[in-house]
Amino acid sequence: MSKRKPYIRKLETNWWLKTGFYTRYMLREGSCIFITLYSLILTWGIFNLSQGESSFNMWLDTLQNPFFIILHLIVLIFALYHSITWFALAPKAIALWVKGTRIEDSVIIATHYAAFAIVTVLCLLIITL
Template structure:
């Protein structure tokens, strides 16, 4: 007997290109980079605001640059992608069972969207919009 099990190498850099589902997964994970960057922009904005009206005005001006608009659209797309894909799997992560009946997944997903809308409305209300 001469066993010699062969272990195939797994690429550490390009493995996620192998299947569409891995690409979708990576897109969801990568969304954190854009959301992080957006958070940094907001923090910069706060600093500029504390620097006075002129600094704030210049900051608002810079946001209107094409590069900035493109970045915000991209960040929005990734944030939405993350939200939708994440909410879609919530029935799996948080199933609700009443007796023998299972709460339909749509209800759980719907509850998340409702919660999201309510929190957003609250934030907007506090912001005085």
């Protein structure tokens, strides 16, 4: 074992606020807390649905509390931010070549948004039928 003292770099707790890239990254990764909370709320709703109509209606009444409405808005913002950043990463993960020419990043991103819109509309149609 060495008798030398190891170098320990001091890192401030707000290091991620000093650079825009790291701030956006930490917001994206921190959004998982709200997304997880939303998943638990939906799981709670499924459980209440299995308990009967009155239990499910009480759950729906609980969701009309201003706290839950604000929470849903926060989760929506984080989910949209997460989706936007995810689609922006797609060209870095997928290098598509057609006849020796690389497809532009904007085309890949636009295709992802179009697929997202189509799937969303299909889900809404299934739900309303």
